[in-house]
Amino acid sequence: MDNRQRDFQLEGIILDRIPYKESSFILKVLTPRKGVISIIAQGARKENSKLQGVLDLMNLCNFDLYRSGELFNVRGAELLKSYHLTCSWEQTILLHAGAELYLKLAMGEQESEATFHILKKYSEYVSGVSKNGIAVFWRLLYRTLLNEGGAFNLQTCVVCGCAKEFVACYPRKHGLICGLCAKRSEKELLIPISREMGNLFRLLPTIGNVLEEITISMEARKRITEIFFLQIEEHSGRKIILKSLSQLDDSDSLNEVP
Numbered sequence: 001m002d003n004r005q006r007d008f009q010l011e012g013i014i015l016d017r018i019p020y021k022e023s024s025f026i027l028k029v030l031t032p033r034k035g036v037i038s039i040i041a042q043g044a045r046k047e048n049s050k051l052q053g054v055l056d057l058m059n060l061c062n063f064d065l066y067r068s069g070e071l072f073n074v075r076g077a078e079l080l081k082s083y084h085l086t087c088s089w090e091q092t093i094l095l096h097a098g099a100e101l102y103l104k105l106a107m108g109e110q111e112s113e114a115t116f117h118i119l120k121k122y123s124e125y126v127s128g129v130s131k132n133g134i135a136v137f138w139r140l141l142y143r144t145l146l147n148e149g150g151a152f153n154l155q156t157c158v159v160c161g162c163a164k165e166f167v168a169c170y171p172r173k174h175g176l177i178c179g180l181c182a183k184r185s186e187k188e189l190l191i192p193i194s195r196e197m198g199n200l201f202r203l204l205p206t207i208g209n210v211l212e213e214i215t216i217s218m219e220a221r222k223r224i225t226e227i228f229f230l231q232i233e234e235h236s237g238r239k240i241i242l243k244s245l246s247q248l249d250d251s252d253s254l255n256e257v258p
């Protein structure tokens with residue numbers, strides 16, 4: 001292998017950044033071609049480094065890389081987009097939650113192209129909304145689930161197919177169920193949901209159109225997130241707990257426009 005083959009450029013979103021040795025970072029980067037890769041950025045923490053401000057969490061960069069052995073090293077990096085720049089406190093947490101989620105799921109090369117675009121779109125969208133960003137995060141969870149081959153029916157009862165009001169989530173059947181079917185099903189397999197939650201689930205695919213108009217209760221915020229995590233766990237076998245999101249739980253200033 002000559003030097004030219006070992007040098008290449010790669011676009012990617014920084015999911016994690018860990019200080020390494022005296023002045024370097026190890027980055028975990030989601031790329032459209034190779035999935036999540038680890039990259040060493042030598043000297044990036046030095047004060048005079050050209051990479052200062054470029055390698056922040058959830059930044060979209062074009063990396064100039066070279067390979068030595070099994071390791072990817074940064075020769076240079078161009079900042080394409082810093083989603084943080086325009087972010088409020090809540091938006092920043094939601095951006096970080098996206099990064100944490102995709103690190104946890106550790107998706108391989110196969111789905112990486114679609115995965116990369118889902119996270120990129122999410123970052124663009126969530127950093128631009130002033131209200132109810134959590135619903136944009138649910139849509140990320142929903143799209144991620146579908147992209148991984150999981151199903152989650154948000155429109156009709158998963159038992160009878162009717163479009164009546166939902167009263168519970170039925171994780172084993174990958175969706176929501178109506179009152180009549182709930183009465184006939186084993187209670188311990190169901191997670192009861194409120195009318196508000198049922199409506200939010202149904203709205204989710206087009207929720208971007210009504211983000212400014214709706215109000216989401218604290219109970220719905222917590223429980224819809226839990227139900228999506230449970231659904232991802234049911235599908236992938238991976239338990240999802242995101243530290244970043246717990247910061248949102250006890251706040252009462254969530255729906256204020258910054």
Ligand SMILES: [Zn+2]
Nearest residue numbers: 157160178181
């Ligand atoms: Zn039904």
